[in-house]
Amino acid sequence: MVPVLLILIPLIAGLALFAVKGEAVAKSTALFATIATFAVTLLGLSVWNDAAHLTFNESWIGALNSRFHFELDGMSKLLTLLTTLGFPLILLSTWNNRYANANKFYALMLLSQAGMLGVFLSMDALLFYFFWELALIPVYFLCSQWGGERRIAVTFKFFIYTFLGSLFMLIGLIMLYNKAGGSFALADFYKLKMTSGEEVMIFWMLFVAFAVKMPIFPFHTWQPDTYEQSPTAVTMVLSGIMVKMGVFGVLRWLTPVVPVASYLYGDTVTWMAIIGMIYASLIAMQQDDLKRLVAYSSIAHIGLMVVGIFATNTSGMQGAMIQMFNHGVNIIGLWILVNAIEQKFGTRKMSELGGLAQKAPVMTILLVIVALANIALPLTNAFIGEFMMFNGVLGSTVTKYNVAFAVTAGLTIILAAVYTLRMIQRVCYGNTNELTEQATDISLNVKLSLAVIVVAIILVGVFPKPMLELTSGVSELILGRMNLK
């Protein structure tokens, strides 16, 4: 029941919003719907925390033996929490943003939420593919209609990249379906025995889709442009939640399904991720636009998750899982600040800002906390995740390059500190200029949403135990399937 509610609330509210007139009504309905889904998630994590409430399994397309099968396990609980917590925060923090045809904007936002929740909950491959695309299409319209100057061309590139990736995934899933004797069930995929040739084929088919979504080098070229051109609320969705679909796909649909191919090509993928991390960090250092800076830093952080996953041990995998949540929270926090700055000053260029600490102390404090979390300072949430991932990489037994991986990937920690601290310095400190002279502090709704994020950052940073418990079962399952447990 919980999974059905989670998907239906945003879906129905989203469809209903198309018919609603008036910006205020649309806004509040959307916020209310997202809070309702968050409440359902909390209930699912606490009161209704049993199999009967957390699974839903009904026949869908009989001829294909495909089922409406949703389930909340540890990893999906974590990502559901991220999605349902993220959306109200996003809507709250962008409350003062103005959109033409606001009802359609919020409707599409809710539809994309329904799509993403469906991705995280599906246990049936065809259903998974359906929701994968359902999440994408509203985002296409959101970026194209409400984005920046070059939005049409940029979003188009994004759409074609991801659609092509998805089609490859579809082929991979059909192959698995045939191998599994006509079943789309994930459980049946986990039981498959295939030759390594077949596995390799399927591995690459699925991997392309996930790699484009995450994105890792060299499939990332759509990402900085799209993040820059999208309306910031959509960028938050894209980078905070949607990229996790790719990482999630690798963890749930790739490594456990084709373990042999994952061994064979783990090193290749890891090198790709590491090249991307270094490269993105170096570019991030050169950026003047805040949005582009955060976009490139995101490539580096996601790359590390991939490295952690392909270390193929408990520490690496669990680290990647909880880092999905942490990165989502942190980057949404950063975007909220970027949006607040952009709304206030009409610019995102660091060269035009400066001295905000004098004029907006609350904002500066919050920005510093979120930024420090982003570079994984101890006692913040990201530290736990990064530590576990690096620990996993160093201790990895499936590769002989473990030290090289850890060292080169570790370079990005330093680079991240460089560009993040430089960002804080250029935005918050130094002298005020004409533009920032008249600055006031951030509004209440932004403070409120950032407060929630800061609480999450510190809570997970100090007391990560519940998250680790949540994810341990899933990582054991994946590693068990990969014969490492």
Place this chain on the structure above:
Amino acid sequence: MNAIIISAILGVVLMFSGIFISNKATVRSIAIAGMFLLLLANLAEQYGHGFFSVNTRDMLVFNRFGLLINSIAYGSTFLYLLVSARDIEKVGINHAEYFALIFFILSGVAIVTSFNTLLMLFLGIEIISIPLYILTGSDKRNLKSNEAALKYFLMGSFSTGIMLMGIALLYGAKGSFNMNFMAGAINPERNFWFITGLLLLLISMSFKVSAAPFHFWTPDVYDGAPTVFTSFMATVVKAAVFVAFIRLYDAAFTESHPTWKLTLSFITAATLFIGNITAVFQQSVKRMLAYSSIAQAGFMMFALFSHNDLSREGIVLYAFGYSLATIGIFAVLARMKDYTFDGFNGLARREPILAATTTIFLLSLAGIPLTIGFFAKYYMLASAIKTGADTWLVIFAILCAAVSVYYYFRVIQSMYFKDGEAETEEINPAFRWVLVAMAALVILLGIFPNMLLQYLYF
């Protein structure tokens, strides 16, 4: 049998109604009511109520697949008449005759979905083709339409000649026109005349479904014909001829399937490639749709290429999904003042319902999930994967599908994201409602394709 006889009678009725009734609306109502009747009669036969018992001497065989395809063709035509009947009247002065010709074509459709001898195949194809030549040239004052009709007629006659030659060779090799005798008897690998005959049939049928490299007539004819007839030609007729192709293939080619597989994979790949690549470069939405119909034919070719149960189910979904979406788009296109991409600029603001439904149709043509077009493409790809070999063709097809997103989405971009004053003719509310109903059907079958597929097995 219901379908063949009733559609022929209705054709005659409409021809005469043109003489005796001068009111356009009455003729239109007769046509729509007749179409509905025809659909009901065919559905009745699907449930086992044949009204006519004619001894066809095994020349026609009515099976579930054929009847379902008939229902799809008639259902599509019914929707087509609902959205486009007014446009048909605008083409020229002989409006009743146009409706009559459509019913004659439908009679041919019913023949090609149930033929059991090559003779009937030939008759069916010709009954479909000749009215089409006339409809293509029906806009007499338009030079382009005249040119298209002449081109279509000449090319069509050539392909008819080739088909006849093929049939004659097959008769020579087998001593019978009957499909049941086609397989077996003589080892097809060894008989030169048999193989040559089949090859000629393959070529002529490829021409009829506009598969590359026999597609050259398609863009010119589709572009030149009045828009309202283009949608009919590109959907109902094309799907029906594809089904004829599949029936022919089932009966005659199965044993020599390995021999033809390479040829078919070449035809499929070439059709996909040429259709998609050339569609990218079009400036007119109508021509883009003409080329995209070649591209869609490429996907339908998978039904022949993989030749299994999935492809059979897939062609049912493809026929309906493609017909629905294309009829919808052409109905909108026929009401646009300007057929170029720029002509669609800003349509979403002026006609939100038109733009929204067109978007759904385009998403379906591109094969995006939640639309029937997704399942159509899904079945085609799945059928090819099921055969085990030829993964390259599947990968090639999805690359082409990604290309197709480019030109379909250009229309969406124009409608929603570009500023402009898209001009349309006056649009009545009923038209909007039919479009909405069609779009709803596209999505409904996109979520529950079983609703259609179950009729294959009930």
